[in-house]
Amino acid sequence: MATATVGATARPTSPRRRAGARTTLTAGSSLGLGIAVTWFSLLVLIPLTAIVATSAGRGWSGYVDTLANPQTMAAIQLTVGQSLLVTVINIVMGTVIAWVLVRDRFWGRAVLDVIIDIPFALPTIVAGLVLLGLYGNGSPIGLDWAYTERAVLLALAFVTLPFIVRTVQPVLEELDHDVEEAAASLGAKRLTIFRRIILPSLAPAIAAGAALSFARAIAEYGSLVLLSGNKPFSTEVVSVRVLSFIENGSTESAAAVASLMLAVALFVIVVLDVVQRRVSRRG
Amino acid sequence: MVEVSTPVKWLLRVLAIGYVFFLVAWPVTTIVRQAFADGLGTFVEIFSDEQAVNALTLTVQVAVQAVLINLVFGVGISLLLVRYEFPGKRVLSALVDLPMAVSPVVVGLSLLLVYNGRDGWFGEHLEKWGVQIIFSGTGMIMATCFVALPLVIREVVPVLTEIGDDQEQAARSLGANARQTFWRITLPSIKWAVVYGVVLSLARSLGEFGAVKIVSGNVANQTQTATLLVEKQYQSFDQAGAYATSFVLAFVSVLCIVVVSILRPKEHH
Amino acid sequence: MSIEVTNVTKKYGDFYALDDVSVSLPTGQLTALLGPSGGGKSTLLRIIAGLDTADSGSVAIEGTNATKLPPQKRNVGFVFQHYAVFKHMTVAKNVAFGLEIRKTPKAEVKRRVGELLELVHLSQFADRLPSQLSGGQRQRMALARALAVEPSVLLLDEPFGALDAKVRKELREWLRRLHDEVHVTTVFVTHDQEEAMEVADEIVVINQGRVEQVGSPDQLYDEPANDFVMGFLGEVTRLGPVRLRPHDIEVATTPGRAGTFPGTVTRLLRVGFEVRLQVELEDVSRDGRSATSSTTGVGAAPVSVVLPRSHARSLDLELGSRVWLTAAVGAVTVPAMVPAVVAV
Numbered sequence: 070m071a072t073a074t075v076g077a078t079a080r081p082t083s084p085r086r087r088a089g090a091r092t093t094l095t096a097g098s099s100l101g102l103g104i105a106v107t108w109f110s111l112l113v114l115i116p117l118t119a120i121v122a123t124s125a126g127r128g129w130s131g132y133v134d135t136l137a138n139p140q141t142m143a144a145i146q147l148t149v150g151q152s153l154l155v156t157v158i159n160i161v162m163g164t165v166i167a168w169v170l171v172r173d174r175f176w177g178r179a180v181l182d183v184i185i186d187i188p189f190a191l192p193t194i195v196a197g198l199v200l201l202g203l204y205g206n207g208s209p210i211g212l213d214w215a216y217t218e219r220a221v222l223l224a225l226a227f228v229t230l231p232f233i234v235r236t237v238q239p240v241l242e243e244l245d246h247d248v249e250e251a252a253a254s255l256g257a258k259r260l261t262i263f264r265r266i267i268l269p270s271l272a273p274a275i276a277a278g279a280a281l282s283f284a285r286a287i288a289e290y291g292s293l294v295l296l297s298g299n300k301p302f303s304t305e306v307v308s309v310r311v312l313s314f315i316e317n318g319s320t321e322s323a324a325a326v327a328s329l330m331l332a333v334a335l336f337v338i339v340v341l342d343v344v345q346r347r348v349s350r351r352g
Numbered sequence: 353m354v355e356v357s358t359p360v361k362w363l364l365r366v367l368a369i370g371y372v373f374f375l376v377a378w379p380v381t382t383i384v385r386q387a388f389a390d391g392l393g394t395f396v397e398i399f400s401d402e403q404a405v406n407a408l409t410l411t412v413q414v415a416v417q418a419v420l421i422n423l424v425f426g427v428g429i430s431l432l433l434v435r436y437e438f439p440g441k442r443v444l445s446a447l448v449d450l451p452m453a454v455s456p457v458v459v460g461l462s463l464l465l466v467y468n469g470r471d472g473w474f475g476e477h478l479e480k481w482g483v484q485i486i487f488s489g490t491g492m493i494m495a496t497c498f499v500a501l502p503l504v505i506r507e508v509v510p511v512l513t514e515i516g517d518d519q520e521q522a523a524r525s526l527g528a529n530a531r532q533t534f535w536r537i538t539l540p541s542i543k544w545a546v547v548y549g550v551v552l553s554l555a556r557s558l559g560e561f562g563a564v565k566i567v568s569g570n571v572a573n574q575t576q577t578a579t580l581l582v583e584k585q586y587q588s589f590d591q592a593g594a595y596a597t598s599f600v601l602a603f604v605s606v607l608c609i610v611v612v613s614i615l616r617p618k619e620h621h
Numbered sequence: 622m623s624i625e626v627t628n629v630t631k632k633y634g635d636f637y638a639l640d641d642v643s644v645s646l647p648t649g650q651l652t653a654l655l656g657p658s659g660g661g662k663s664t665l666l667r668i669i670a671g672l673d674t675a676d677s678g679s680v681a682i683e684g685t686n687a688t689k690l691p692p693q694k695r696n697v698g699f700v701f702q703h704y705a706v707f708k709h710m711t712v713a714k715n716v717a718f719g720l721e722i723r724k725t726p727k728a729e730v731k732r733r734v735g736e737l738l739e740l741v742h743l744s745q746f747a748d749r750l751p752s753q754l755s756g757g758q759r760q761r762m763a764l765a766r767a768l769a770v771e772p773s774v775l776l777l778d779e780p781f782g783a784l785d786a787k788v789r790k791e792l793r794e795w796l797r798r799l800h801d802e803v804h805v806t807t808v809f810v811t812h813d814q815e816e817a818m819e820v821a822d823e824i825v826v827i828n829q830g831r832v833e834q835v836g837s838p839d840q841l842y843d844e845p846a847n848d849f850v851m852g853f854l855g856e857v858t859r860l861g862p863v864r865l866r867p868h869d870i871e872v873a874t875t876p877g878r879a880g881t882f883p884g885t886v887t888r889l890l891r892v893g894f895e896v897r898l899q900v901e902l903e904d905v906s907r908d909g910r911s912a913t914s915s916t917t918g919v920g921a922a923p924v925s926v927v928l929p930r931s932h933a934r935s936l937d938l939e940l941g942s943r944v945w946l947t948a949a950v951g952a953v954t955v956p957a958m959v960p961a962v963v964a965v
Contacts, residue, residue, distance in 0.1 A: 091437050092436070092437055093436050093437045093438070094436050094437075094438050097529075097530060097595055098431075098432060098435075098436055099476075101428055101431075101432060102436075102438065103427045104428075105425060105428055105432065106444070106557070108425060109425075109429075109444075109447075109448070110599070111450060112445070112497060112498055112501070113447070113498060113501070114449065114492055115453070115466055115473070115474075116459075116462030116465065116467075116498075117458075117462050118462050119402060119463050119466045119473055120411075120458065120461060120464035120465060120611065124540065145613075160370075162367075164370050165364055165368050165371075166368040166371070166372065168364060168368075169364050169365055169367075169368040169369075170368075172356075173361060173364070175365060177369075181369060181372060182613070183367070183610060183613045184372055184376055184377055185372065185376075186612075186613070187376055187380060187605075188376060189381070189609070190552070190555035190556070190559070190605040190606065190608055190609045191433055191559065191601075191602055191605050191606070192559025192560075192561060192578075192579050192601045192602070192605060193456075193559065193561050193579075193600075194579045194582050194583055195383070195546045195559065195579075195582065195597075195598040195601050195602050196404075196563045197596075198383065198582065198586065198594060198595065198598050199379040199380050199382060200379050202379055202382030202383060202385075202595075203378055203379040203382050203384055203446060204379070209382070217513045221506070223375075226375060227375055227376065227379075230372075231373060234567075240585075245441075259356060259357070260472060263478075270354040281452070281453070283454075284453035285453070285506075286458070287391050287455070287598055288453065288454060288455030288457075288458070289429075289455070290455060290456055290457045290561070290562040291456065291561035291562050291579070293537055294561075295586055296419040296582065306455040308455050308456075308562065311455075311457045311458065311461060312457050312565075312566070313561075315457075315460075315461060315464070315566060320389065320461070320465065323461055323463065324461065325459070325595060326579050327455075327458045327461050327462070328460050330455050330457075331454065331458055332452075333453075334450060334453035334454045334455075334458075335450070337453045337455075338447070338449050338450050338453055339446070341446075342442075342446040342566065429862070445639075450768065461687075472685055494810055513706075518704075518705035519702060519705050519706070519708070520699050521672050521692070521699070521701070521705065522674070522701060522705040522706075522707070522763075522766075523707075523718065523722075524671075524691070524693050525671075525692045525695075525697060525698065525699035525767070526671065526693075526718055526719035526766065526767070526769075526770055527693045527694075527696075527719050527720060527722045527723055527770060528693055528719075528722045529691075529693055532641040532722055536718075537707060540709040541708065541709060
């Protein structure tokens with residue numbers, strides 16, 4: 070016969086861990102976490118901190134002077150302008166391509182799907198070289214965009230192509246067709262369904278992809294080296310500017326410009342985190 | 353599913369295919385044409401040119417070591433992020449994505465600031481103990497690790513989350529200890545994600561350019577990787593050589609994504 | 622006593638999943654932990670298995686203090702609601718897992734796996750992958766896997782919860798027969814009182830982190846310790862000052878002995894062999910004097926009554942019939958709380 074006693078009296082007041090700081094780490098996993106965080110700090114966190122610390126080395130006025138230098142300003146303007154432009158292009162084209170990959174059926178779709186990943190895997194220096202092959206001097210289609218602003222845009226469009234496609238595609242695949250059919254049964258037209266039903270579900274994915282693609286565009290270096298010619302005031306982007314500062318030995322100036330790029334990267338990571346959390350909460 | 357009208361369908365299809373064709377497909381095929389312009393002669397040259405062979409060998413060495421480090425680190429941190437609760441977890445999980453958004457040039461500069469032997473934060477002391485990081489293989493491996501860091505994690509974390517910890521708990525209740533559970537249950541369940549992560553990391557590592565350029569010193573036959581060689585060949589008007597080396601790199605990276613795309617559908621079964 | 626749980630408390634934030642719970646579960650019996658979802662029964666089972674740790678209190682299994690032991694050292698078999706099959710292993714490999722971990726010789730593993738698959742009727746599926754099995758088959762495989770290590774106790778967490786009604790019923794009977802064959806101390810969690818009553822020797826009712834009552838299915842049904850247990854184990858209705866089961870109300874079409882409640886049938890529903898009535902009581906007390914509504918139940922929900930179809934037919938009941946209700950002799954009743962708790 071089983072027995073039971075139920076303590077309805079005072080609850081034991083043994084010390085309990087503070088809610089929020091709860092940990093489920095065991096001895097082994099704590100050690101693992103320690104090693105992982107140490108390596109991550111040595112590899113990523115401390116070096117990135119060094120950029121911020123070094124950029125502050127010459128004080129606020131020195132920092133501002135470096136950035137206000139006309140050549141640097143021109144590079145920043147070019148990079149931000151072209152990155153925004155390429156992000157807008159990607160929002161449209163990335164969504165279209167994702168749509169075609171998920172909703173359309175045609176011969177060669179699988180090949181298209183694989184090609185989308187090429188810019189991600191292809192070494193950036195090679196990317197610059199292949200674009201030169203078609204859009205540079207001696208182009209088979211008679212275009213010579215090398216060393217112009219168009220070349221910058223082209224290179225950025227190439228390397229950022231996969232981001233929106235690959236964030237939107239899975240969301241589009243998971244979309245509940247019932248909802249669209251329900252909307253249609255309620256008399257909604259196709260465009261209305263797309264605008265009112267589909268687009269809002271895709272918005273977080275598009276935002277995440279756009280953030281990544283903007284960050285990548287701001288950060289791009291390799292594909293531009295051969296293609297853009299790096300002409301000051303014309304086709305020189307910030308990463309090239311940072312590199313020439315490094316090569317001239319002015320690491321503080323390099324760090325100052327790099328700290329701006331780092332800020333963009335951090336901002337994008339925060340956007341991604343927020344978007345991911347919102348999506349997972351929505352279920 | 354709501355169907356779009358036929359003209360719109362064709363418009364979207366042509367738009368998507370045209371864009372990808374002119375931006376990616378056609379340019380990438382030009383490299384094949386350029387590389388084989390003189391038949392196989394250029395390749396014979398490449399594989400007999402000591403500098404090119406050294407650069408390719410170094411690239412493979414650096415990439416393989418970086419991938420191994422990222423593999424261990426990536427699987428470990430994925431397990432920690434998915435299976436455990438600890439203070440600061442959210443910050444850590446956001447920060448491991450950071451290398452995706454940081455410019456390779458910034459990566460190179462940041463490592464330079466900390467590890468250069470002249471006035472680096474740690475580099476100065478390490479130099480005294482005879483450890484050189486910048487302008488050596490170590491620095492190049494670190495730079496490569498940095499840029500490819502999130503790739504394994506981003507593949508493994510969603511799979512770990514999806515499979516849940518039921519199977520692991522079942523193994524524990526059947527008497528398996530943590531090590532046995534990992535090798536017999538967890539790893540087999542995530543193995544495809546790990547494989548994709550590794551293949552993608554490998555492609556990314558072989559092709560790293562900006563960060564390696566800064567930390568390596570770019571000395572021919574010593575710290576010059578294949579991507580650095582392409583730049584040098586192109587700038588010294590050896591276009592044929594540049595295209596041939598690029599072809600080798602492009603071939604490997606395209607092979608990597610083809611392998612991944614063939615493997616990937618298996619997971620859905 | 623095979624399992625001794627003493628003063629176990631488990632908190633999630635401010636929420637008490639288990640509040641100072643003590644239970645003793647005897648050797649060789651099949652015990653059900655019964656209660657509503659979120660009541661703490663699964664948490665208790667997981668604490669016994671070592672998959673969760675208690676904030677305070679202790680757990681002893683077969684006389685050994687297991688409070689601090691990791692799950693792999695407790696020698697318990699655990700069966701999960703969603704089977705937790707090892708997807709990448711064949712059925713035979715799944716069952717062999719615990720034995721291989723214990724470095725059992727190969728021939729012995731083979732023999733045991735063969736026996737167990739025989740026991741759970743899965744011999745012909747030995748080389749299949751779990752994805753090729755149905756839900757019921759997977760759960761039987763999970764059971765064989767848990768039994769393979771000859772656990773001192775077998776713990777099942779809502780084992781049939783994810784299965785459809787028919788398979789559920791089959792597996793329930795099968796589990797009872799299996800237990801009669803194997804005789805391992807078994808504890809299973811369920812929120813289905815029918816399942817608990819049908820399968821278990823002993824039921825522990827758990828609600829809001831506390832044990833409400835422990836006893837055999839009959840004891841719980843016939844002598845519920847409180848309102849909650851009574852409500853949870855079956856339908857309850859309120860007749861005047863007491864709460865009782867709808868089938869424990871006698872219906873008459875003429876005013877009979879004292880203590881009857883007159884009323885009107887407002888709803889009549891035939892379900893299979895039984896007839897369910899809803900009766901609106903009239904506003905008079907049983908001896909004719911006016912009474913307050915708290916004693917008559919007037920103004921409260923209508924009384925539910927269940928009676929066999931043949932009986933209903935013989936009384937010629939229809940909507941609007943005037944009836945007199947009496948609590949049956951020997952009916953289980955508990956005083957009605959005010960306001961009346963809605964029956965489960």
